[in-house]
Amino acid sequence: MPSCSPNDSKDILSIIGNRIKAHRKAQGMTREQFAEKCGLSVQSVAKIESGTRNFRIQSLVSISQVLGLSSDYLLGLSDFSDDENFQLLLSRLDTDDKNFIRRVIEAYLELEN
Numbered sequence: 001m002p003s004c005s006p007n008d009s010k011d012i013l014s015i016i017g018n019r020i021k022a023h024r025k026a027q028g029m030t031r032e033q034f035a036e037k038c039g040l041s042v043q044s045v046a047k048i049e050s051g052t053r054n055f056r057i058q059s060l061v062s063i064s065q066v067l068g069l070s071s072d073y074l075l076g077l078s079d080f081s082d083d084e085n086f087q088l089l090l091s092r093l094d095t096d097d098k099n100f101i102r103r104v105i106e107a108y109l110e111l112e113n
Helices: 006-026 031-038 042-050 057-067 082-091 095-112
Strands: none
Touching: 006 042, 006 057, 031 042, 031 057, 042 057
């Protein structure tokens, strides 16, 4: 089993924090708004984003849900966000299949309204 040194865990926390911060900002949320949606304090979010604080699995789940990202992506186990994974899958389809998927999505969205 591979070992994990203290420096490795700091690097992991930094990766997680950077991804959370980047996606929070990309979605136009302030730390205060994000903290409220996640059920965390603003100070906790600041420390998580800076990579200086470890956090509970429940917090990771909440953060993942609020940002719409997989926990694998946030943990650095995947290099793609869910949107990027979806784009990668779509890129492998031919034009007719892409058009079919587009029509399915549009029909689904019409049902939602």
